[in-house]
Amino acid sequence: MNGKIVGGFIVLIGAVAGIAMYWLQVYAFYEEATFEPGAEIRLTLIEGGMAEPIIAEGVTGIDSDSSPIRFRACFHTPMTQAMLTETYKMYPDAVPNVAPGWFDCFDAQAIGAALEKGEAIAFLSEANIHPGVDRVVAVFPDGRAFAWHQLNASESE
Template identity: 70%
Template sequence: MNGRIVVASIVLTALGAGALIYWLQIYAFYEPVAFAPGEEIRLTPIIDEEPEVIVANDVTGIDADSSPLRFRACFTTPLSQAMLTETYRVYPDPTPLNAPPWFDCFDAERIDAALRKGEAIAFLSEHDIAPGVDRVVAVFPDGHAFAWHQLNAEEQ
């Protein structure tokens, strides 16, 4: 009888710990990003180091203080890919990171596939937004755009 109690307590503790770890990874720490009007999304120009604000509509985003890599944002822009590539720096090796499943506007696999096919174009938003971390923005031909943080080449 005592063996069953010990095994049951170990199993229940493991299940509880697993549920807590899952909740911490998927839900805890994330907060909506409050973008200041006029400063929602910025891109770095080809001829300058200082990022500039671009037109961004319907911006929604999440971030967490626990890691600089947890930032994700979704928005639309009326700016064309052609105009953006002539004005702003294209990001050399974009790798969108997965977002929590409940932040359903950001689909890292779809964004990555579009970047690889050349349907979407990635731009440098801000270099070293946190030490060793860049903000990257990918823009689709229809104006849908997505932003995330990723380790820059200096950290890889």
């Protein structure tokens, strides 16, 4: 009888620990991202290399102090891909990071597939927004746009 009690206790502790780890990874450290009004999203100019604000509507985002690559944002821009490519630096090898399931406006698989097919175009928002981390923005032809943080070449080698 004692073995069943000890075994049940071990299973219970394991289940509680598993649920706690899941909650900590998916929910605990995320918070709503704060954006500077009028400068919510910035892109880096081809000429001069400075980041400047772009027109961004309906910006929503999440971020976390626990990791510099947990940032995700969704928004809409009336700026066309053609105008953006003439003005701002494109970002090669952009790979969006998966967002928590509850942040449903950001679908990393769909964004990544669109980037691979050339349907969406990735731009450098801000280089080294954190040491070794760039902010990347992908823009679709219909104006939907998404931002995330990605390790840059200095950290991924």
